[in-house]
Amino acid sequence: MLNTLRVGDPRKSAGIIVRLATDPALAHTTGGDFSVPDAKALECPEPGGSEHLQRELRAETAALLAGIDAP
Secondary structure (H helix, E strand, C coil): CCCCCCCCHHHHHHHHHHHHCCCCHHCCCCCCCECCCCCCCCCCCCCCCCCHHHHHHHHHHHHHHHHHCCC
C-alpha cells in the first residue's frame, strides 16, 4: 500500500529515524527533513520556507483543531 502511495519502504524510513536518533554526528541536529540514504538535510522548497506562510498555516491548523471535539 505505501509503495502504491509512493511513500516508500517503511523499513528505510525506520532506518533514517534510528540513524537520526543514534548517530553521534547528528546529536545536536534538531528539526528538519532528511534524505533517507545519507541523512543529508533537505532544503524546504518554496513557498514552504516562508515564515509568513508558516505562521498562517499554524494559525489555520490551530483554528481547525479548536473546532474538533476530543474523544
